[in-house]
Amino acid sequence: MKPVALRLEHRASALGLGTGTPRLSWTNGLVAQVAYEIRVLRADGTVTTSGRIEDSRPSLRPWPGVALTSREGAEVSVRVWADAKQASEWSEPIRVEAGLLDPADWSSEWASPSPAAPAGSPRPAYLLRADFETVGRVQRARLYSTAHGIYDLEVNGRAVDDDVLAPGWSSYRHRLRYRTHDLTETLAAGSNTLGAWLADGWYRGRIGFNGGLWNVYGSDVALLAQLEITDDAGSRIVPLRWRWSNSPITATGLYEGESYDARLELPGWSSPRFDDSQWAEATPLSATSFSADLEAPPGPPVRVIEMISPVATRRDGDVVRLDFGQNISGKLRITVAGAGASTLTMHHAEVLEHGELSVRPLRTARSVDTFTAADDAETTWTPRFAVHGFRYAEVRGLPATARLSAEALVVHSDMARTGYFASSSDLLNRFHTNAVWSMRDNFVDLPTDCPQRDERLGWSGDIQVFTPAAAYLYDCTGVLQNWLRDLAAEQQEFGSVMNFHPWLECGFPSDPAAAWGDAAVIVPWELYRSTGDIELIRTQFASMRAWVEQVSRLTHGTGHWRSGFQLGDWLDPSAPPDRPGDSKTDPRLVATAYHAYTARIATRAAELLGEDAAASELAGIAQRARSAFRHNYVSSAGMIVSDTVTALSLAIGFDLLDSPAQRETAGRRLAELVHEGDYLIQTGFVGTPLVCDALAATGHVDAAYHLLMQERMPSWLYAVTMGATTVWERWDSMLPDGSVNPGEMTSFNHYALGAVVDFMHRIVGGLAVTEPGYRRVRIAPVPGGGLEHASTAHVSPFGPIEVAWAREDSRLILDVSVPPGITADVVLPAPGESPRIVGQGHHRFECAYRRASDDPQPPRRWNIHNPEERLEMIAQGVL
Known part of the structure; x- marks a missing residue:
């Protein structure tokens, strides 16, 4: 019953948090807690505990005692009680550390390459480097960094992290996120070098449609890096003297793509003992000249999440077409040998049209990367600061004797699937x-x-x-x-x-x-x-x-x-x-x-x-x-002006009708309109998330399924x-x-338009939250559409909830798994079945249920313009 999977706030990493009182969450495995205790061990040996807290919730529990100060770290553990007497073992501790919580904590200056490049076309990326010394053993080293633009960091020739497009896009006039990096085990005794790749990104590059805008947030690109070290010489903020040079990335833009010339590479540029005498001094910019608040990120970084190999490759002369079988956000990674000094161009598209890459939907986003090889040696390359939306790619300009392999790198925020x-x-x-x-x-x-x-x-x-x-x-x-x-x-x-x-x-x-x-x-x-x-x-x-x-x-x-x-x-x-x-x-x-x-x-x-x-x-x-x-x-009878699927779905879904009778009338009319439309979609962004729910909620489940399965x-x-x-x-x-x-x-x-999957989770699968945080859930699958089985699962703050149903002859079998701490109201889809209230554990239910072939036929299609049918509609209460 020892708690596991400790986490702070809504972040996977507890380094560099933006609060001194982070809330703690954990998972209890197979035990429902009735109480918990949090213990905090600070660096000075002080121990603070919350004492036993009578609370069954294992998520977002408050920080006990005095808040952490900037840079302060602690080890946090938790134990729980499953009953009044017996406590669990203490969990394995999680290390938590606050970031820079006060604007006064920042004293380093921004460093900017100069002069500023003109707008109107993709600009190059820059290299910045700064040498510094450590004395004896490094006990603690932290690097706090951000940029006007997007950046990658290296220390002594190695990447600091695997983040992509850091620090991301925010409203830079108001807030700018910084990253916290632990370099304690990275730095060497004596000479070290901090290096950075720096490009325009959203800050200065072209963004937006109708031709886009340049320099939206400023004309500079700049790096802010504050390096703090504790070693044998004591604790200090290390002054960094930055120098810069052009990089092998000769042009890069989020819409345009990236161009890289391997012949311009500078081996060892981010390592000590590199000769940077020909590099220019970076221009220092005072932090006080920028108004945005520096904030720790509340969410995860963007990373390469997955690699996909092509499902089909076709070579035609100097062109290689790649089909990755999946439309993604990401970039190509190519390995080429025997290319000499050739320039390869990589074109991207989501679909093919008439056998060619369909690039018209890209509008003015060129989405072309270029790579110029230095020689015939085997080289692997991927763009650093570009991300494209594509399933298909073409590599053009490949010499006849060259060899090429490629994969697609999927890029997005590093979120946990739930x-x-x-x-x-x-x-x-x-x-x-x-x-x-x-x-x-x-x-x-x-x-x-x-x-x-x-x-x-x-x-x-x-x-x-x-x-x-x-x-x-x-x-x-x-x-x-x-x-x-x-x-x-x-x-x-x-x-x-x-x-x-x-x-x-x-x-x-x-x-x-x-x-x-x-x-x-x-x-x-x-x-x-x-x-x-x-x-x-x-x-x-x-x-x-x-x-x-x-x-x-x-x-x-x-x-x-x-x-x-x-x-x-x-x-x-x-x-x-x-x-x-x-x-x-x-x-x-x-x-x-x-x-x-x-x-x-x-x-x-x-x-x-x-x-x-x-x-x-x-x-x-x-x-x-x-x-x-x-x-x-709304008419007194419940008819809706506009008389459209979206209008009726809004009135029903947002509970805007006066009475059950009006709601019933609106539901009947909605089902009729859907039927008149041959169960084809008649809704846009507003109506689409609501229509299936509105049909099901007014008793027209089969119409909802006919629409869903069309x-x-x-x-x-x-x-x-x-x-x-x-x-x-x-x-x-x-x-x-x-x-x-x-x-x-x-x-x-x-x-x-994929928002209907929420209906699939709640109604088809049958799992809906009824109390915030999944303290209580409703498990009420509504089979239909000829489906023989369906299942859904969600990893809640208490653990995974699983629902699966299947038809077996004239019976329906429902399997439910509930983690500790959650109450589930189970409603079986059969007349006369009373709701069941269940808690932790696996539960199986059975009830009589008709086969898919017994589903009722779609409702009658009325012709409202036929006088006789209109009278019949009135007689039957349709109108």
Whole structure:
């Protein structure tokens, strides 16, 4: 019963934390705790304990005693009680260390290559180096570093870490994340050298669409590195004298790609005794000239997560085409021999069109890497500062006598996988896998819309609809926590939540828009539901409240948001390719529905925090918005203005109807519209996450399954039948004839339309959280769609929860595994079955259940324009 897997806050690494009072989490294995005790051993030998705390929760328990100061480390252990008497053994200790918590802790200067390079085309990467000495044995060495730009560090010729694109992209005017590196075992006695590769990245390189912007955050690239050493000469901050040179990376850009000339390599440049007399002195920049707060990162770094070998390779003359079988965010790693001084170009694309790489969807993102070999020797190379979205790649310019091998390196934030799904449908399983891959590919430091074209922005609407699925599939709290800090900082600056964060003035409207701006409320709320971390709500509450109050002002206090710019049900499949916002659903209805929904969430958040005055004010806003929706968009019978699938799904899903009778009417009409549409998708970004739930919640489970399992275009599974390995931006990003949709909004890697996997987890698989942090769950699978079996699992803060059901003749078998500390309400899908309440352990249930062939037929398709059928509809209560 000894606790294991200790962790601090929402980070895997406990080095360089941004708080002196980190909260502790652990796993108890097979034991349900009733109490715990945390012990802290400080460097001076002082021991602090929490004493026995009567608490069954093993996650995010408060720090005991005095806070850590900057740089201070400690060893933390925990033990638990499974009953009133017997304590477990103490866990293995975890080492925790605070970062630099006070701005005054920073005294080193920034170092910048000079002169600044002109904008307008990809610029080179630079090398910086600084020699320094240690005296005798090094007892402690820490390097705190960040950059204007992106950087890699080396010490004595070896990489310091395996991070990629550090320090990532944040709203650099407000906050800049730094890394903490332990160099104690890395430094040698005597001479040492610290080296850095430094490139533009998001800070100074081109970002955004419509041609993009250069120098968004500044015209400099610069490195900040503070080296602190304790050795035989004592403790000190080491003064670093930086020199710089051009690197073999002759040009690099996130959209353009990277060019590398191996003939320009400088062997040993980051090692002692290298002659840097021809290098230039770096320009020192005072830290006081920068306004951004330096912060420890709340989430994981970006890393190379996986390597994929090609599933097909074809050589045609000097061109080698590679198919990796999976659309990814990442880069090629090539090994070439016999290339002489040839220059190889590497082109990337998500799909093929008419047998060629389809590069039009990349818009102005060239996505071409070049490598110039130095000689015939075998060389392995991968771009350092470029990431592309691709499944296919072509290496061009390969001499006839040269040999080439390649793999694709998958790059994204290093998150732990927590959610799984499988079923008897191969197509449905592949769709779920596609959604997982689209999340991976678009969590490159922040939640983006796509990894391939000249955009890759933190669109708020996309992550708003996908957060429930994201929080189930991965431990993404740190990544989204980081993004929410940018949102809140820029919201305060601009007076509104923007349609993407970090915000760029690149031609897109900056007006507040429903569903997109509502991410300020929904994303932290869904993270709280998943983790049980009330501090997420506390930290973001001012932002949540400000958004709701801003929208209330836009409605002039009426609750009816009927003016201004709206994105509406973006990418409704009926919208023309060149007008993706032309939805059949009234955007004012969408806006008012979201206002009512997020005002209600913000009210609940205020109540949780004990903010009584705010709760009262927000409750009034929520009530006015709900009343405005009913008054303007709902008939007394429950029919919805717009009469679209999205409008009805919003009214049902956001609980905006007056009575059960209205809800029943709306559900019947929704099922009818879905049936009239041949069970093909009629929704865009707003309606898609809601429609299956709205159908199931109003008793039309079979209609939900017919919609989910449809294979014709537009549908979720259509893309799978077309060979998709990620979720598309459009339902028809590729047309049935294999040609690419002519619309500009045509990406093959967006997760937003994959938000339905949340329905698959909760309804098909049957696992839903009912108390924040999974303290209590509902296990209630609803079989259908001809599925013979399905399963889902989630690694909760208490441990893994597993649900699996299967049909066997006329019986349904349900297997449930519950970790200690969780209560599960099990609801079997059969009439007359009473709910069961179970706790820790494996449980099997059986009940009578009809076979898939007994599923009822789809509801009748009515013709509302036929007078006789209209009378019959009224008689049957359909109208």
